[in-house]
Amino acid sequence: MLSLVDIDLGYNQQIVLPKINLLFNKNEHVAILGPSGVGKTTLLHHLYQQLSAQTCLCSQAKGLVDNLSIYHNVFIGGLARYSSWYNLTNLLWPFNKPQQHISAICQQLELTAPLHQKVSELSGGQRQRVAIARALFQRQPVFMGDEPFSALDPLMGLRLLNLIKQAHPSVICVLHDAELALAHFERIIVISDGKVALDEKANQLTLAHLSQHYTLADTVKNAVI
Ligand SMILES: Nc1ncnc2c1ncn2[C@@H]1O[C@H](COP(=O)(O)OP(=O)(O)OP(=O)(O)O)[C@@H](O)[C@H]1O
Numbered sequence: 001m002l003s004l005v006d007i008d009l010g011y012n013q014q015i016v017l018p019k020i021n022l023l024f025n026k027n028e029h030v031a032i033l034g035p036s037g038v039g040k041t042t043l044l045h046h047l048y049q050q051l052s053a054q055t056c057l058c059s060q061a062k063g064l065v066d067n068l069s070i071y072h073n074v075f076i077g078g079l080a081r082y083s084s085w086y087n088l089t090n091l092l093w094p095f096n097k098p099q100q101h102i103s104a105i106c107q108q109l110e111l112t113a114p115l116h117q118k119v120s121e122l123s124g125g126q127r128q129r130v131a132i133a134r135a136l137f138q139r140q141p142v143f144m145g146d147e148p149f150s151a152l153d154p155l156m157g158l159r160l161l162n163l164i165k166q167a168h169p170s171v172i173c174v175l176h177d178a179e180l181a182l183a184h185f186e187r188i189i190v191i192s193d194g195k196v197a198l199d200e201k202a203n204q205l206t207l208a209h210l211s212q213h214y215t216l217a218d219t220v221k222n223a224v225i
Pocket residue numbers: 011014016034035036037038039040041042043
């Protein structure tokens with residue numbers, strides 16, 4: 001699907017991850033782990049830039065428009081499927097068909113707030129589910145998430161991960177929850193010290209393998225390693 005060969009990733013003059021080599025295959029579930037600030041988001045955003053035409057991205061910033069309703073924030077994921085006329089009319093007078101579809105997605109995500117409620121009035125966990133609902137409505141083959149479940153309880157996070165896996169053949173997620181990564185992803189990439197420190201099948205790994213790449217301070221901060 002995508003290969004990075006000796007590529008430098010970073011910002012302007014600052015290279016965060018020099019000479020990165022990684023291959024991403026279609027239909028893989030990949031978790032990217034590593035201590036805070038090592039470049040996981042930098043890597044994910046690069047992957048998104050390369051694959052944006054077939055990817056929905058659930059970023060940490062979430063890209064939600066605070067003053068718009070849940071419905072309209074989710075509908076943004078489908079803008080490219082409709083004409084400008086349809087999108088503009090739907091902004092003022094929402095059409096029945098997308099409303100029913102978006103309502104069904106929100107029910108799956110246990111997002112029970114009314115669809116017309118403004119996103120600015122939602123909790124962190126509800127906002128995270130609106131961002132995931134948008135991704136599901138976007139219907140792309142690849143899902144990329146940057147800590148997409150960080151504001152949710154573990155059971156809800158797992159339920160949503162399963163929904164995401166059903167809807168997207170390829171899933172690439174930056175996670176801090178190493179247990180979730182080991183149990184529910186096929187491949188684990190650990191970024192540490194400016195490089196790919198580990199790239200293995202999850203069933204070959206334990207928490208002990210992963211903890212080697214975290215300092216004590218990271219361990220306390222992340223608590224799950
Ligand atoms: N827009 C930016 N411009 C310049 N530097 C940036 C920018 N975004 C991130 N950085 C820097 O790049 C480095 C890697 O950041 P990145 O967000 O990729 O790390 P991360 O591993 O995702 O961290 P975390 O787990 O805390 O979210 C950090 O030193 C950070 O300060």
